[in-house]
Amino acid sequence: MVSCEQDAIEGPEPAAPLPALSAGSLDLNTYVALGSSETAGYTDGAMFKAIQNFSYPNLLSQKFVKAGGGDFNQPLFNDNNGGLLLAGTQIIGPRLIFNGAGPASILSVNPGATPTTDIATNNPSGPFNNMGVSGAKSIHKLAPGYGNIAGVPVGLANPYFVRMASSAGASILGDAMAQQPTFFTLFTGLNDVLGYSTSGADDLTSSLTPVNGPPGVGFDGTLAALVSTLTSGGAKGLLINVPKLYNFPFFTTVPHNPIPLDAATAGAVNAAYAPYNGGLQAAYQALQGTGLLSADEVAKRTISFSAGAGNAVVIVDESLTDLGAINPAFAGLPKYRQATAEDYILLPASAFIGTLAVPGNPLTVNGVAVPLADKWVLTPEEQLKISNTIDGYNALIKGAADSAGLAYVDADNYYNIIRTQGLTDGKFKLTNSLVTGGFFSLDGVHPTARAYALLTNILMKTLDAKFGSNFEASGNLLDIGDYPTNFSPAMQ
Numbered sequence: 001m002v003s004c005e006q007d008a009i010e011g012p013e014p015a016a017p018l019p020a021l022s023a024g025s026l027d028l029n030t031y032v033a034l035g036s037s038e039t040a041g042y043t044d045g046a047m048f049k050a051i052q053n054f055s056y057p058n059l060l061s062q063k064f065v066k067a068g069g070g071d072f073n074q075p076l077f078n079d080n081n082g083g084l085l086l087a088g089t090q091i092i093g094p095r096l097i098f099n100g101a102g103p104a105s106i107l108s109v110n111p112g113a114t115p116t117t118d119i120a121t122n123n124p125s126g127p128f129n130n131m132g133v134s135g136a137k138s139i140h141k142l143a144p145g146y147g148n149i150a151g152v153p154v155g156l157a158n159p160y161f162v163r164m165a166s167s168a169g170a171s172i173l174g175d176a177m178a179q180q181p182t183f184f185t186l187f188t189g190l191n192d193v194l195g196y197s198t199s200g201a202d203d204l205t206s207s208l209t210p211v212n213g214p215p216g217v218g219f220d221g222t223l224a225a226l227v228s229t230l231t232s233g234g235a236k237g238l239l240i241n242v243p244k245l246y247n248f249p250f251f252t253t254v255p256h257n258p259i260p261l262d263a264a265t266a267g268a269v270n271a272a273y274a275p276y277n278g279g280l281q282a283a284y285q286a287l288q289g290t291g292l293l294s295a296d297e298v299a300k301r302t303i304s305f306s307a308g309a310g311n312a313v314v315i316v317d318e319s320l321t322d323l324g325a326i327n328p329a330f331a332g333l334p335k336y337r338q339a340t341a342e343d344y345i346l347l348p349a350s351a352f353i354g355t356l357a358v359p360g361n362p363l364t365v366n367g368v369a370v371p372l373a374d375k376w377v378l379t380p381e382e383q384l385k386i387s388n389t390i391d392g393y394n395a396l397i398k399g400a401a402d403s404a405g406l407a408y409v410d411a412d413n414y415y416n417i418i419r420t421q422g423l424t425d426g427k428f429k430l431t432n433s434l435v436t437g438g439f440f441s442l443d444g445v446h447p448t449a450r451a452y453a454l455l456t457n458i459l460m461k462t463l464d465a466k467f468g469s470n471f472e473a474s475g476n477l478l479d480i481g482d483y484p485t486n487f488s489p490a491m492q
Contacts, residue, residue, distance in 0.1 A: 004362065006439065012211070013323040013369070018410045018474050018475045019470060019473055019474050020474065020478055021063075021066050021067050021175070021470065021471065021474040022468075022469060022470050022474070023064075023067035023068055023455075023467075023468075023469050024463075024464075024467040024468030024469035024470070024491030025181040025236070025467045025468055026183055026417070026454055026467045026469055027068070027235075027236070028067055028068050028069040028070075028182065028183050028238055029068060029069065029070050029182045029314075030129075030179055030180060030181050030182045030183070031057070031060070031061055031064055031069055031070075031072060031129055031181065031182070031183045031185075032128050032129050032131060032176045032179055032181040032183075032184050033056075033057035033129065033131060033132060033134070033184065033185045033187075034131045034141060034172065034173070034176055034184060034185070034186045034188065034226070034230070035131075035132040035185070035186065035187035035188055035240075035439060036132060036133060036135065036136045036137075036187070036190065036191040036283060037132070037133060037134040037135070037191070037445075037446055038056075038132070038189070038190065038446060038447065039055065039056070039057060039130065039131075039132025039185070039187050040052070040055060040056060040130065040132030040134050041053075041055025041056075041057075041058065041074075041130075041132070041452065042132065042134050042444060042446045043080070043095075043442075043443070043446050043447065043448055043449065043452075044095040044096040044097070044103075044146070044441045044442045044446075044486075044487065045093075045095055045096045045103075045441075045442065045443035045446075046081075046082025046083060046092075046093070046094055046095035046096070047077055047078050047082055047134060047160070047474050048077050048079065048080045048081060048082040048095055048393055049076050049077045049078070049079065049370055050080050050449075050487060050491065051449060051487075052074050052076055052077065052130075052453050053074075054449035054483055055074070055130060055132070055452060056451070056452045056453075056455045056456045056459065057072070057074075057129070057130045057132065058074060058085065058130065059183065059452065059453060059456040059478065060185070060456055060459060060460070061129065063229040063456075063460065063471060063476050064183075064215060066476065070246050071129075072126050072129045072130070073126065073127065073129050073130070074129070074130040075123075075126070075128050075130070075163050076124060076162045077106040077117045077122075078096075078116050078117040078118075078122045079117060079482075079490055079492055080113070080487070080492050081094040081095065081113040081114060081115055081116065081461070082094040082095035082106075082107065082115065083095070083114070083117070084115055084117055084118070084119055084159050084160075085115050085116070085117065085118040085119070086118065086119055086120060086149075086152060086153070087120040087287065088118065088120075090115055090361070091119075091152070091159060092115070092159065093105065093115070094106050094107060094113055094114065094115055094358070094390075095487070096441075096442040097100070097109060097110075097442070097486075097487070097488075097489045098435055098442060098486060101396045102350065102435070103434075103435075103442035103443070103444075106489050109489045110489045110492075111491065112492075113383060113489070113492055117163075119152070119159050119162045119163055120149065122163070123163045123164075126166060126175070127166065127175060127178060127179050128164050128175070128216060128343060129179070129282065131164070131175065132170055132187075133146075133158055133160050133161045133164070133171055133177045134158075134160045134248060135158055135159055135160065135191065135195075136160075136161065136172065136191060136418040137191045137192045137195075137209055137221045138188045138191075138219055138223065138226070139192075139209060139215075139216050139217065139222050140158065140172065140208060141171070141172040141173050141188070141222070141226060142171055142173055142215060142216050142222060142225060142226070143171055143172075143216070143434060144169050144170065144171045144174075145157065145168065145169050145170075145171075145181070146158055146161050146165070146170075146171060147161035147162045147163075147164060147165025147168070147170055147172075148162070148165075148168040148169065149162045150168070151166070152425060160434075161196075163258055163326050163484070166178065166239075173225075173226060173229060174229070176342070177229060177230070177232075178234075180217075180233060181230065181232075181233070182234075182235050182236075182238055183237060184230050184235055184238075184467055185237060185238045185239075185240070186226060186227070186237060186239050186240070187239075187240040187411075188221075188223070188231065189219065189241070189242040189390070189393040189394075190242050190243070191418070192208065192209035192219060192242075192389075192393065193209075193242070193245075193386050193390060193393075194445070195387055196208050196386070197245055197251070198250065198346065198445070199375055199376055199380065199384055200346060200373075200374045200375040200376055200377055200378060200382075201379075201385070202374055202375050202380035205375070208385070208386070208389050209222075209389075210461040211389060211392035211393065211396070212327060212392075219392070219396060220396050221365075223393075223396055223397065223400055224400065227239075227400045227404055227406070231404050231406075233464065236405070236406065236407075236467065237404075237406045237407070238407035238408070238409065238459060238462060238463065239397050239400060239401040239406055239407070239408050239409070239465075240397075240399070240408075240409045240411050241393070241397045241398065241408070241409070241410055241411050241412055241473055242376065242390050242393050242394055242411070242412065242418075243412045243414075243415035244387060244390055244412055244415070244416070244417070245344070245378070245383065245386060245387070245390075245409050245415055246344075246383075247294070247412070247415035247418065247419045247432060248415075248432070248439050248440065248444060248445050249347070249432055249433065249434040249437070249444040249446045250346065250443065250444030251346065251347070251378065251444075252344065252432075253347055253350070253434045253444060254345040254346065254347060254349055254350045255313055255345070255352075256312050256313065256340055256341055256343050256345055257310045257312040257313070257337035257339070258313070258353060258354075259305075259310075259311035259312070259313060259353070259354070259367065260305060260308065260309040260310075260311070261305055261308070261311055261368075262307060263265065263305070263307040265305075265362070266306055266307045266311075267303040268307045268363065268370060269363075269368055270303075270305055272363065272369060273303045273304075275333075276333065276336065277302050277303060277304075277398045278302055279330065279332065279333045280302060280333060281290070281298070281409070282330075283327075283330045283333060284297075284298045286329075286330075287327075288312060288324070288328070292321065293321055293323065293326075293328055297320065297321060300320075300337050301320060301336065301337045303336065303337070303338055304338075310342065311368075312338040312339045313338065313339050313345065313353060313367035313368070313371075313372055314336055314338055314339075314367065314370075314371040315336070315337060315338070315339050315343065315354075315371055315372045315376070315377045315379075316334070316335055316336060316369060316371050316372065316374050316377075317335050317337050317377075317379055318334040318374060318379075319335075319379060319381045320336075320337065321335075326402060326403075329463045334371075336371050339347060339372075339377065342380045343377055343378065343379055343380065344377065344378040344383065345372070345376065345377055346376055346377065346378065346435075347443075347444045348376070349367075349372060349377075350373075350375040352366055352367070352376065352467070353366060353367035353372070354366065354368075356408040357370045383412075383450050390412075394412060398410075406466075406481050407462050407463055407465075407467065408462070408466075409458060409462050409467040411455075414458060415432075418430055418431060418432050418437075418439050419431070419432040422437075423439075423454065425454050425480050426479055426480055426481060427479055427481055428450070428481055430450065430454060430480075438450055438451070438485045439451040439454070439484060441486075442486075448483075448484070448485045448486070449483040449484050449485070450480050450481075450483040450484065450485050452483070453478045453480040453482070454480050456478055457477045457478055457480070460472065460476065460477060461477075
């Protein structure tokens with residue numbers, strides 16, 4: 001008979017129990033979130049039920065309820081197709097999907113995925129804790145009647161707010177304050193530059209909200225009115241600033257030089273631009289000594305194509321000298337030049353460049369023989385104007401947070417890290433690459449569900465540092481891997 005003894009196997013020391021979740025000095029009983037698309041939970045060019053459940057305010061509320069938070073109500077859509085109807089007529093299209101090559105409408109692969117949410121009939125009852133309204137600028141949060149359905153056809157009301165407004169004359173801020181919030185988040189300012197930027201700085205389509213002006217006009221007056229009202233009942237809150245445009249793949253994905261040409265086509269296009277180039281030289285000779293047209297501008301405006309890949313698109317640049325205004329003899333010289341790496345070619349241009357302006361005529365290629373209009377491009381001068389405006393907003397947001405004792409998130413810094421090196425949370429690293437980066441959805445501007453989870457973690461860490469809560473130490477941060485980066489075309 002044989003016997004043996006086995007020494008006890010020692011395992012790792014048991015982990016110390018995590019502390020109980022504490023809200024610190026926060027009263028989370030009634031949380032109201034104000035903002036625009038990013039607050040509402042917009043992704044892939046649309047709002048739909050699944051992404052609303054992944055909005056950062058809703059994700060926050062699920063943690064807040066463990067620390068004394070109350071119910072959190074959202075104006076959920078009727079489907080997962082996205083888009084809106086007005087009395088049966090589509091006014092906003094459905095969401096985007098990835099078709100293997102790039103973003104495309106869900107209808108291209110699933111023709112039955114049409115919108116079913118009708119603002120005339122599918123409006124849930126409030127009040128709503130998520131007061132994020134897609135498309136709303138800061139000034140719209142103060143505007144009575146912004147949710148009046150009668151104003152939608154003429155652009156005086158917002159169809160998303162129609163679904164939420166307590167009455168036809170209500171304002172976003174008024175409906176928020178009616179709930180007597182004890183805590184709020186405010187992410188505002190991005191839409192004050194976004195419409196202008198995504199339209200190529202076309203003043204006829206949209207305009208920048210000026211940095212300074214009274215409430216309802218300037219960003220400073222409007223922000224002051226929002227913050228003073230939101231804190232008037234003693235509520236604490238968190239302000240989020242505005243990221244710069246170069247962080248968004250909508251502005252940086254399409255290269256300035258995507259045109260491949262064979263030798264014959266390059267020669268034909270160069271011949272077509274020869275009169276324009278010759279006219280520039282004639283204008284330069286005629287204006288020498290006046291300082292009205294420099295040799296550098298002539299070189300910048302001269303157009304030349306070569307055989308092979310890497311040809312830059314031709315664009316209209318409104319900042320160029322108006323030669324026709326100087327001398328009527330030069331009126332036939334438009335403001336054309338080829339793009340450089342400093343220009344932002346907007347994401348929708350990827351589907352337009354290379355198409356034919358005149359079907360069947362190979363000499364009318366858009367971006368080559370036919371220059372890209374202003375709406376497809378942001379020039380360096382336009383970018384600087386927008387960047388300076390964002391700087392003005394962000395200084396005001398930081399100042400308002402400091403003055404009112406509110407938490408502050410520098411979203412611009414986080415977005416910049418995502419762009420330059422990627423941001424790691426748990427096992428996942430998110431970058432700003434379109435489709436593959438994981439942070440930006442298919443529209444190139446709005447976050448994915450996984451990115452909303454990442455933002456939620458950032459907000460909870462910020463609250464911990466400012467108000468003494470312990471979301472991170474108590475193990476309440478989100479595992480961002482639990483949240484998707486894309487949605488199936490079959491999801492309806």
